[in-house]
Amino acid sequence: MVVLGVETSCDDTAAAVLKDGRTILANVVSSQDQIHGPYGGVVPELASRQHIRNILPIVDDALQKAGMTLKEIDGIAVTYGPGLVGSLLVGLSLVKGMSFHSGIPYVGVNHLEAHLLAIHLEREVPFPYIALLASGGHTLLYCVKEIGDYLHLGGTRDDAAGEAYDKVAKMMGLGYPGGRVIDNLARNGDRTAIHFPRARFRKDSYAFSFSGIKTAVWHYLKSRGKEQWEAEIADIAASFQEAVVDMLVNPTIKAAIATGVSRIVLSGGVAANSRLREKITQQGDAEGLDVFFPAPKFCTDNGAMIALAGYHWLKRGRRDDFRLNADADLTL
Numbered sequence: 001m002v003v004l005g006v007e008t009s010c011d012d013t014a015a016a017v018l019k020d021g022r023t024i025l026a027n028v029v030s031s032q033d034q035i036h037g038p039y040g041g042v043v044p045e046l047a048s049r050q051h052i053r054n055i056l057p058i059v060d061d062a063l064q065k066a067g068m069t070l071k072e073i074d075g076i077a078v079t080y081g082p083g084l085v086g087s088l089l090v091g092l093s094l095v096k097g098m099s100f101h102s103g104i105p106y107v108g109v110n111h112l113e114a115h116l117l118a119i120h121l122e123r124e125v126p127f128p129y130i131a132l133l134a135s136g137g138h139t140l141l142y143c144v145k146e147i148g149d150y151l152h153l154g155g156t157r158d159d160a161a162g163e164a165y166d167k168v169a170k171m172m173g174l175g176y177p178g179g180r181v182i183d184n185l186a187r188n189g190d191r192t193a194i195h196f197p198r199a200r201f202r203k204d205s206y207a208f209s210f211s212g213i214k215t216a217v218w219h220y221l222k223s224r225g226k227e228q229w230e231a232e233i234a235d236i237a238a239s240f241q242e243a244v245v246d247m248l249v250n251p252t253i254k255a256a257i258a259t260g261v262s263r264i265v266l267s268g269g270v271a272a273n274s275r276l277r278e279k280i281t282q283q284g285d286a287e288g289l290d291v292f293f294p295a296p297k298f299c300t301d302n303g304a305m306i307a308l309a310g311y312h313w314l315k316r317g318r319r320d321d322f323r324l325n326a327d328a329d330l331t332l
């Protein structure tokens with residue numbers, strides 16, 4: 001079965017062609033980072049307008065790279081939530097139109113589910129596994145029991161991890177998005193230079209919180225003055241990152257131990273972080289847990305993971321009709 005996947009939930013316009021849920025024939029992403037960069041975050045109205053400009057060329061490009069015409073596609077998968085409603089509507093409306101015109105069935109995909117399953121684009125990981133989804137919009141912990149069976153274990157009480165990266169990068173004038181820039185800066189910094197606080201919760205809870213560290217960095221920058229903090233920017237980046245990574249790693253390892261599930265899978269844009277990957281692997285090894293993460297291009301938003309999730313639902317016979325609407329607050 002060949003599935004076309006379309007993703008426009010936030011600021012990336014993406015399309016992919018996936019064969020039999022396994023072979024990626026094309027995976028095209030057009031980032032809007034340059035458009036939103038000057039604002040230090042995604043501007044919803046600009047995002048949806050840009051999706052309108054990008055979506056047709058991106059879908060055409062994906063089909064062309066796959067060496068296929070629409071007629072050879074067996075099903076279409078499109079993100080219908082959660083995300084920015086204007087952005088979601090662009091992809092969903094296009095796909096409904098394509099499906100109506102061509103008669104090819106389509107399914108709406110939950111963006112969160114697609115992130116949780118993205119690892120299967122590259123390798124088989126047996127169920128169940130503990131999945132940490134850390135992105136610009138979400139920080140969630142699930143036990144993935146099988147496709148369609150997701151046990152919510154915990155999530156952030158305030159900001160998402162990626163949001164903390166982006167806000168701290170903005171404070172330091174590092175541009176948007178900030179995750180990769182801070183990750184790179186931190187490579188040359190001392191992660192023990194400054195002790196930023198880690199949010200703590202009850203022993204039996206798998207909660208996250210990143211608003212405190214954001215404020216702590218802000219106070220630190222204020223207390224030092226620009227000239228001084230600019231001189232120690234790599235240490236600040238490394239110390240901030242270490243605190244965020246600890247707050248992501250600890251509940252995840254704790255959840256795996258408490259549930260007796262020996263596999264951990266990371267996903268979402270923050271899962272591309274080099275220190276997170278290193279530390280969770282080390283701590284996982286020490287506890288006898290296997291840790292898996294997708295390649296960075298499958299951690300951030302992409303059409304291949306949407307095609308993959310859609311493939312599983314299409315294979316099970318699900319078909320959506322044209323009444324399906326975008327759902328900005330869709331949960332899993």
Ligand code: KG4
Nearest residue numbers: 135136137162177179180269270273300301
């Ligand atoms: O999954 P994603 O592409 O979009 C959302 O659904 O949010 O994640 C984007 C987020 C941004 O906040 C970005 O700063 C962060 O992922 N990010 C990183 C890294 N690469 C991207 N955060 C930390 N380290 C990275 N290497």
Ligand code: ZN
Nearest residue numbers: 135268300301
């Ligand atoms: Zn995402």
